[in-house]
Amino acid sequence: MSLRIALLGLLSSSGPASGYDLTKKFEVSINHVWQAGHSQIYPELAKLAADGLVTVEAEGARGRKTYAVTPEGRAEVHRWMLEHVPAEPARSENALQAFLLPLLDAPEAVAVLERMSAVSRARLGHLYELKVANPPASGRLGVHALELGIMQTESFLTWAATTIDALRHDA
Protein backbone atom coordinates (compact mmCIF):
# COMPACT_ATOMS: atom_id res chain seq x y z
CA MET A 1 0.00 0.00 0.00
CA SER A 2 2.63 2.53 1.07
CA LEU A 3 4.73 1.92 -2.00
CA ARG A 4 1.80 2.97 -4.19
CA ILE A 5 1.51 6.17 -2.22
CA ALA A 6 5.21 6.91 -2.40
CA LEU A 7 5.17 6.48 -6.17
CA LEU A 8 2.02 8.55 -6.63
CA GLY A 9 3.49 11.23 -4.38
CA LEU A 10 6.70 11.46 -6.37
CA LEU A 11 4.78 11.58 -9.65
CA SER A 12 2.44 14.24 -8.24
CA SER A 13 5.28 16.47 -7.25
CA SER A 14 7.84 16.04 -9.98
CA GLY A 15 5.70 15.34 -13.01
CA PRO A 16 5.81 12.35 -15.39
CA ALA A 17 8.66 9.90 -15.02
CA SER A 18 9.66 6.39 -15.98
CA GLY A 19 10.16 3.43 -13.68
CA TYR A 20 13.86 3.95 -14.07
CA ASP A 21 13.61 7.63 -13.07
CA LEU A 22 11.51 6.72 -10.07
CA THR A 23 14.02 4.09 -8.99
CA LYS A 24 16.75 6.76 -9.09
CA LYS A 25 14.60 9.23 -7.21
CA PHE A 26 14.00 6.65 -4.54
CA GLU A 27 17.72 6.23 -4.08
CA VAL A 28 18.48 9.90 -3.65
CA SER A 29 15.48 11.26 -1.84
CA ILE A 30 12.81 9.11 -0.33
CA ASN A 31 15.26 6.35 0.47
CA HIS A 32 15.75 7.36 4.09
CA VAL A 33 12.02 7.12 4.60
CA TRP A 34 10.93 4.26 2.37
CA GLN A 35 13.13 1.89 0.42
CA ALA A 36 12.26 0.05 -2.76
CA GLY A 37 14.22 -1.48 -5.57
CA HIS A 38 13.26 -1.57 -9.23
CA SER A 39 11.98 -5.11 -8.85
CA GLN A 40 9.21 -3.72 -6.69
CA ILE A 41 8.68 -0.50 -8.55
CA TYR A 42 8.06 -1.87 -12.06
CA PRO A 43 5.29 -4.28 -11.07
CA GLU A 44 3.71 -1.67 -8.84
CA LEU A 45 3.59 0.86 -11.68
CA ALA A 46 1.89 -1.75 -13.86
CA LYS A 47 -0.74 -2.29 -11.15
CA LEU A 48 -1.18 1.43 -10.69
CA ALA A 49 -1.79 1.75 -14.44
CA ALA A 50 -4.28 -1.13 -14.34
CA ASP A 51 -6.12 0.66 -11.52
CA GLY A 52 -6.23 3.93 -13.44
CA LEU A 53 -4.16 5.88 -10.91
CA VAL A 54 -1.41 6.51 -13.45
CA THR A 55 -1.32 6.40 -17.24
CA VAL A 56 1.44 5.56 -19.69
CA GLU A 57 1.92 8.98 -21.16
CA ALA A 58 4.59 8.09 -23.68
CA GLU A 59 6.84 5.27 -24.80
CA GLY A 60 10.32 6.41 -25.68
CA ALA A 61 13.63 4.99 -26.72
CA ARG A 62 14.93 1.76 -25.21
CA GLY A 63 11.45 0.70 -24.17
CA ARG A 64 11.15 3.62 -21.83
CA LYS A 65 7.63 4.20 -20.55
CA THR A 66 6.74 7.54 -19.03
CA TYR A 67 4.05 7.45 -16.40
CA ALA A 68 1.86 10.36 -15.36
CA VAL A 69 -0.40 10.51 -12.35
CA THR A 70 -4.13 10.84 -13.04
CA PRO A 71 -6.60 12.95 -11.02
CA GLU A 72 -7.72 9.69 -9.35
CA GLY A 73 -4.10 9.08 -8.39
CA ARG A 74 -3.77 12.52 -6.85
CA ALA A 75 -7.01 12.01 -4.96
CA GLU A 76 -5.71 8.70 -3.65
CA VAL A 77 -2.59 10.27 -2.12
CA HIS A 78 -4.60 13.11 -0.70
CA ARG A 79 -7.09 10.75 0.88
CA TRP A 80 -4.33 8.57 2.30
CA MET A 81 -2.54 11.53 3.84
CA LEU A 82 -5.67 12.81 5.55
CA GLU A 83 -7.25 9.52 6.58
CA HIS A 84 -4.58 6.92 7.04
CA VAL A 85 -3.24 6.72 10.58
CA PRO A 86 0.26 5.30 10.29
CA ALA A 87 0.82 2.00 12.06
CA GLU A 88 3.97 2.15 14.11
CA PRO A 89 6.16 -0.49 12.55
CA ALA A 90 8.39 -0.86 15.58
CA ARG A 91 10.72 -3.22 13.83
CA SER A 92 14.26 -2.06 14.02
CA GLU A 93 17.35 -4.19 14.37
CA ASN A 94 19.02 -1.29 16.09
CA ALA A 95 16.35 -1.17 18.74
CA LEU A 96 16.51 -4.93 19.10
CA GLN A 97 20.22 -4.72 19.82
CA ALA A 98 19.49 -1.97 22.31
CA PHE A 99 16.92 -4.22 23.92
CA LEU A 100 19.30 -7.15 24.24
CA LEU A 101 22.26 -5.06 25.41
CA PRO A 102 22.06 -6.36 29.01
CA LEU A 103 22.98 -9.82 27.73
CA LEU A 104 26.50 -8.52 27.13
CA ASP A 105 29.09 -7.52 29.67
CA ALA A 106 29.88 -3.82 29.96
CA PRO A 107 32.92 -3.60 27.64
CA GLU A 108 31.12 -5.58 24.93
CA ALA A 109 28.04 -3.41 25.25
CA VAL A 110 30.15 -0.28 24.95
CA ALA A 111 31.75 -1.66 21.80
CA VAL A 112 28.35 -2.36 20.27
CA LEU A 113 27.14 1.13 21.17
CA GLU A 114 30.22 2.69 19.66
CA ARG A 115 29.71 0.79 16.45
CA MET A 116 26.09 1.94 16.35
CA SER A 117 27.22 5.52 16.92
CA ALA A 118 29.70 5.35 14.07
CA VAL A 119 26.98 4.14 11.71
CA SER A 120 24.63 6.87 12.90
CA ARG A 121 27.21 9.58 12.49
CA ALA A 122 27.73 8.43 8.91
CA ARG A 123 23.97 8.51 8.39
CA LEU A 124 23.78 11.98 9.87
CA GLY A 125 26.52 13.17 7.52
CA HIS A 126 24.57 11.77 4.61
CA LEU A 127 21.41 13.56 5.70
CA TYR A 128 23.29 16.85 6.02
CA GLU A 129 24.59 16.39 2.50
CA LEU A 130 21.05 15.90 1.27
CA LYS A 131 20.02 19.04 3.11
CA VAL A 132 22.78 21.11 1.56
CA ALA A 133 22.19 19.64 -1.91
CA ASN A 134 18.47 20.32 -1.63
CA PRO A 135 18.15 23.75 -0.06
CA PRO A 136 15.10 23.80 2.17
CA ALA A 137 12.72 25.76 -0.02
CA SER A 138 9.36 25.22 1.58
CA GLY A 139 7.01 23.30 -0.68
CA ARG A 140 9.74 20.88 -1.69
CA LEU A 141 8.76 17.30 -1.09
CA GLY A 142 10.90 15.81 1.64
CA VAL A 143 12.14 18.88 3.50
CA HIS A 144 10.19 18.04 6.63
CA ALA A 145 11.16 14.37 6.52
CA LEU A 146 14.80 15.39 6.24
CA GLU A 147 14.56 17.51 9.37
CA LEU A 148 12.85 14.64 11.12
CA GLY A 149 15.56 12.21 10.08
CA ILE A 150 18.26 14.54 11.33
CA MET A 151 16.57 15.05 14.69
CA GLN A 152 15.93 11.35 15.17
CA THR A 153 19.49 10.45 14.32
CA GLU A 154 20.82 13.09 16.68
CA SER A 155 18.63 11.83 19.47
CA PHE A 156 19.85 8.31 18.79
CA LEU A 157 23.43 9.54 19.18
CA THR A 158 22.54 11.26 22.44
CA TRP A 159 21.02 8.05 23.72
CA ALA A 160 24.09 6.05 22.74
CA ALA A 161 26.46 8.50 24.44
CA THR A 162 24.35 8.56 27.60
CA THR A 163 24.20 4.78 27.70
CA ILE A 164 27.94 4.43 27.16
CA ASP A 165 28.55 6.79 30.09
CA ALA A 166 26.18 4.85 32.29
CA LEU A 167 27.87 1.55 31.43
CA ARG A 168 31.33 2.97 32.09
CA HIS A 169 30.14 4.36 35.40
CA ASP A 170 28.77 0.97 36.46
CA ALA A 171 32.04 -0.76 35.68
Next chain:
Amino acid sequence: MSLRIALLGLLSSSGPASGYDLTKKFEVSINHVWQAGHSQIYPELAKLAADGLVTVEAEGARGRKTYAVTPEGRAEVHRWMLEHVPAEPARSENALQAFLLPLLDAPEAVAVLERMSAVSRARLGHLYELKVANPPASGRLGVHALELGIMQTESFLTWAATTIDALRHDA
Protein backbone atom coordinates in the same frame (compact mmCIF):
# COMPACT_ATOMS: atom_id res chain seq x y z
CA MET B 1 16.77 -13.88 11.36
CA SER B 2 15.96 -11.20 13.92
CA LEU B 3 12.98 -13.08 15.26
CA ARG B 4 15.26 -15.99 16.13
CA ILE B 5 17.50 -13.63 18.02
CA ALA B 6 14.65 -11.99 19.85
CA LEU B 7 13.35 -15.38 21.00
CA LEU B 8 16.77 -16.64 22.00
CA GLY B 9 17.39 -13.39 23.86
CA LEU B 10 14.18 -13.66 25.84
CA LEU B 11 14.86 -17.30 26.66
CA SER B 12 18.43 -16.45 27.69
CA SER B 13 17.31 -13.81 30.08
CA SER B 14 14.14 -15.15 31.60
CA GLY B 15 14.72 -18.88 31.55
CA PRO B 16 12.60 -21.62 29.96
CA ALA B 17 9.22 -20.66 28.56
CA SER B 18 6.53 -21.92 26.22
CA GLY B 19 5.51 -20.42 22.90
CA TYR B 20 2.49 -19.01 24.62
CA ASP B 21 4.60 -17.35 27.31
CA LEU B 22 6.89 -15.89 24.70
CA THR B 23 3.95 -14.52 22.76
CA LYS B 24 2.78 -12.73 25.92
CA LYS B 25 6.25 -11.45 26.64
CA PHE B 26 6.44 -10.06 23.16
CA GLU B 27 3.25 -8.13 23.76
CA VAL B 28 4.35 -6.51 26.97
CA SER B 29 8.03 -5.94 26.53
CA ILE B 30 9.78 -6.34 23.24
CA ASN B 31 6.75 -5.25 21.27
CA HIS B 32 7.87 -1.66 20.86
CA VAL B 33 11.09 -2.92 19.33
CA TRP B 34 10.07 -6.02 17.40
CA GLN B 35 6.58 -7.32 16.77
CA ALA B 36 5.55 -10.91 16.20
CA GLY B 37 2.37 -12.89 16.62
CA HIS B 38 2.05 -16.48 17.74
CA SER B 39 1.68 -17.60 14.14
CA GLN B 40 5.28 -16.61 13.60
CA ILE B 41 6.59 -17.63 16.99
CA TYR B 42 5.45 -21.26 17.03
CA PRO B 43 7.03 -22.23 13.72
CA GLU B 44 10.20 -20.34 14.59
CA LEU B 45 10.54 -22.22 17.87
CA ALA B 46 10.17 -25.49 15.96
CA LYS B 47 12.97 -24.43 13.61
CA LEU B 48 15.13 -23.32 16.50
CA ALA B 49 14.64 -26.74 18.09
CA ALA B 50 15.51 -28.45 14.80
CA ASP B 51 18.70 -26.38 14.65
CA GLY B 52 19.65 -27.28 18.21
CA LEU B 53 19.52 -23.71 19.52
CA VAL B 54 16.71 -24.55 21.93
CA THR B 55 15.44 -27.81 23.39
CA VAL B 56 12.00 -28.92 24.48
CA GLU B 57 12.65 -29.15 28.17
CA ALA B 58 9.24 -30.36 29.25
CA GLU B 59 5.75 -31.04 27.95
CA GLY B 60 3.04 -30.00 30.35
CA ALA B 61 -0.71 -29.75 30.54
CA ARG B 62 -2.77 -28.70 27.54
CA GLY B 63 0.01 -29.59 25.14
CA ARG B 64 2.28 -26.98 26.63
CA LYS B 65 5.89 -27.28 25.55
CA THR B 66 8.58 -25.55 27.53
CA TYR B 67 11.61 -24.48 25.58
CA ALA B 68 15.06 -23.82 27.01
CA VAL B 69 17.96 -22.18 25.25
CA THR B 70 21.05 -24.32 24.66
CA PRO B 71 24.66 -23.13 24.91
CA GLU B 72 24.68 -22.98 21.09
CA GLY B 73 21.64 -20.73 21.29
CA ARG B 74 23.35 -18.40 23.74
CA ALA B 75 26.42 -18.31 21.54
CA GLU B 76 24.27 -17.43 18.55
CA VAL B 77 22.78 -14.34 20.25
CA HIS B 78 26.16 -13.29 21.51
CA ARG B 79 27.70 -13.61 18.07
CA TRP B 80 24.84 -11.69 16.49
CA MET B 81 25.10 -8.87 18.99
CA LEU B 82 28.82 -8.45 18.44
CA GLU B 83 29.03 -9.04 14.72
CA HIS B 84 25.79 -8.12 13.10
CA VAL B 85 25.64 -4.51 11.95
CA PRO B 86 21.97 -3.58 11.90
CA ALA B 87 20.60 -2.57 8.53
CA GLU B 88 18.60 0.61 8.84
CA PRO B 89 15.16 -0.43 7.73
CA ALA B 90 14.04 3.13 7.04
CA ARG B 91 10.49 2.10 6.37
CA SER B 92 8.09 4.14 8.38
CA GLU B 93 4.64 5.26 7.35
CA ASN B 94 5.04 8.19 9.69
CA ALA B 95 8.16 9.35 7.92
CA LEU B 96 6.47 8.82 4.57
CA GLN B 97 3.65 11.11 5.60
CA ALA B 98 6.24 13.62 6.76
CA PHE B 99 7.92 13.33 3.39
CA LEU B 100 4.72 13.96 1.45
CA LEU B 101 3.49 16.77 3.70
CA PRO B 102 4.23 19.48 1.09
CA LEU B 103 1.53 17.94 -1.12
CA LEU B 104 -1.05 19.27 1.31
CA ASP B 105 -2.03 22.86 1.97
CA ALA B 106 -0.98 24.35 5.30
CA PRO B 107 -4.17 23.72 7.33
CA GLU B 108 -4.34 20.12 6.16
CA ALA B 109 -0.68 19.56 6.96
CA VAL B 110 -1.20 20.99 10.44
CA ALA B 111 -4.13 18.64 10.98
CA VAL B 112 -2.02 15.65 9.95
CA LEU B 113 0.81 16.74 12.26
CA GLU B 114 -1.58 17.16 15.14
CA ARG B 115 -2.97 13.69 14.60
CA MET B 116 0.57 12.29 14.54
CA SER B 117 1.35 14.13 17.75
CA ALA B 118 -1.68 12.72 19.49
CA VAL B 119 -0.64 9.19 18.54
CA SER B 120 2.90 9.83 19.72
CA ARG B 121 1.79 11.25 23.03
CA ALA B 122 -0.24 8.10 23.59
CA ARG B 123 2.79 6.02 22.71
CA LEU B 124 4.93 8.04 25.08
CA GLY B 125 2.42 7.47 27.86
CA HIS B 126 2.55 3.78 27.20
CA LEU B 127 6.34 3.77 27.36
CA TYR B 128 6.29 5.64 30.66
CA GLU B 129 3.92 3.04 32.05
CA LEU B 130 6.33 0.32 31.02
CA LYS B 131 9.14 2.21 32.70
CA VAL B 132 7.24 2.56 35.95
CA ALA B 133 6.03 -1.04 35.87
CA ASN B 134 9.56 -2.26 35.19
CA PRO B 135 11.81 -0.22 37.44
CA PRO B 136 15.09 0.38 35.69
CA ALA B 137 17.29 -2.08 37.48
CA SER B 138 20.37 -2.27 35.36
CA GLY B 139 20.83 -5.69 33.89
CA ARG B 140 17.18 -5.99 33.03
CA LEU B 141 16.59 -6.77 29.38
CA GLY B 142 14.96 -3.85 27.66
CA VAL B 143 15.83 -0.95 29.97
CA HIS B 144 18.06 0.70 27.41
CA ALA B 145 15.60 0.16 24.57
CA LEU B 146 12.89 1.75 26.68
CA GLU B 147 14.97 4.87 27.22
CA LEU B 148 15.70 4.94 23.51
CA GLY B 149 12.02 4.65 22.64
CA ILE B 150 11.17 7.50 25.01
CA MET B 151 13.85 9.78 23.61
CA GLN B 152 12.90 9.05 20.02
CA THR B 153 9.24 9.66 20.67
CA GLU B 154 10.01 12.91 22.44
CA SER B 155 12.17 14.07 19.58
CA PHE B 156 9.38 13.18 17.17
CA LEU B 157 7.01 15.38 19.19
CA THR B 158 9.51 18.22 19.12
CA TRP B 159 9.79 17.91 15.36
CA ALA B 160 6.02 17.92 14.95
CA ALA B 161 5.62 21.02 17.13
CA THR B 162 8.39 22.86 15.28
CA THR B 163 6.90 21.96 11.93
CA ILE B 164 3.41 23.06 12.97
CA ASP B 165 4.84 26.42 14.05
CA ALA B 166 6.67 26.83 10.77
CA LEU B 167 3.54 26.03 8.76
CA ARG B 168 1.44 28.48 10.79
CA HIS B 169 4.06 31.16 10.32
CA ASP B 170 4.06 30.67 6.54
CA ALA B 171 0.29 31.00 6.36
Next chain:
DNA sequence: AGGTGACATGTCTGGCTTGACATGTCAATC
Protein backbone atom coordinates in the same frame (compact mmCIF):
# COMPACT_ATOMS: atom_id res chain seq x y z
C1' DA C 1 34.55 -3.29 -35.14
C1' DG C 2 34.44 -4.16 -30.26
C1' DG C 3 34.05 -3.04 -25.51
C1' DT C 4 32.23 -0.49 -21.69
C1' DG C 5 28.85 1.62 -19.00
C1' DA C 6 24.60 3.94 -18.37
C1' DC C 7 19.85 3.32 -19.72
C1' DA C 8 15.67 0.52 -19.31
C1' DT C 9 12.45 -3.20 -18.16
C1' DG C 10 11.18 -7.03 -16.53
C1' DT C 11 10.77 -12.11 -13.84
C1' DC C 12 11.50 -15.43 -10.13
C1' DT C 13 12.64 -17.69 -5.87
C1' DG C 14 12.66 -17.71 -1.21
C1' DG C 15 11.87 -15.69 3.11
C1' DC C 16 9.11 -12.75 6.19
C1' DT C 17 4.73 -11.24 7.99
C1' DT C 18 -0.26 -10.74 8.75
C1' DG C 19 -4.71 -12.20 9.72
C1' DA C 20 -7.87 -15.72 9.48
C1' DC C 21 -8.99 -20.36 10.33
C1' DA C 22 -8.86 -24.49 13.18
C1' DT C 23 -8.58 -27.37 17.28
C1' DG C 24 -8.69 -28.62 21.83
C1' DT C 25 -7.98 -28.26 27.37
C1' DC C 26 -8.79 -26.58 31.91
C1' DA C 27 -10.85 -23.79 35.76
C1' DA C 28 -14.30 -21.05 37.46
C1' DT C 29 -18.71 -19.25 37.44
C1' DC C 30 -23.81 -19.58 36.87
Next chain:
DNA sequence: GATTGACATGTCAAGCCAGACATGTCACCT
Protein backbone atom coordinates in the same frame (compact mmCIF):
# COMPACT_ATOMS: atom_id res chain seq x y z
C1' DG D 1 -24.52 -29.33 33.79
C1' DA D 2 -23.36 -25.52 30.72
C1' DT D 3 -21.07 -21.50 29.45
C1' DT D 4 -17.29 -18.50 29.42
C1' DG D 5 -12.66 -17.15 29.11
C1' DA D 6 -7.86 -17.92 29.60
C1' DC D 7 -4.57 -21.34 28.18
C1' DA D 8 -2.15 -23.56 24.38
C1' DT D 9 -0.69 -24.95 19.69
C1' DG D 10 -0.82 -25.07 15.32
C1' DT D 11 -1.86 -24.27 9.73
C1' DC D 12 -2.89 -21.65 5.61
C1' DA D 13 -3.36 -18.04 1.99
C1' DA D 14 -2.02 -13.85 0.43
C1' DG D 15 0.88 -10.03 0.25
C1' DC D 16 5.38 -7.82 0.71
C1' DC D 17 10.19 -7.64 -0.10
C1' DA D 18 15.28 -8.50 -1.30
C1' DG D 19 18.46 -10.18 -4.24
C1' DA D 20 19.52 -12.71 -8.12
C1' DC D 21 18.69 -13.69 -12.84
C1' DA D 22 17.61 -12.29 -17.53
C1' DT D 23 17.34 -9.39 -21.61
C1' DG D 24 18.17 -5.85 -24.60
C1' DT D 25 19.36 -0.72 -26.30
C1' DC D 26 22.14 3.27 -27.00
C1' DA D 27 26.26 6.36 -26.93
C1' DC D 28 30.87 6.84 -26.58
C1' DC D 29 35.56 5.62 -26.70
C1' DT D 30 39.38 3.02 -28.69
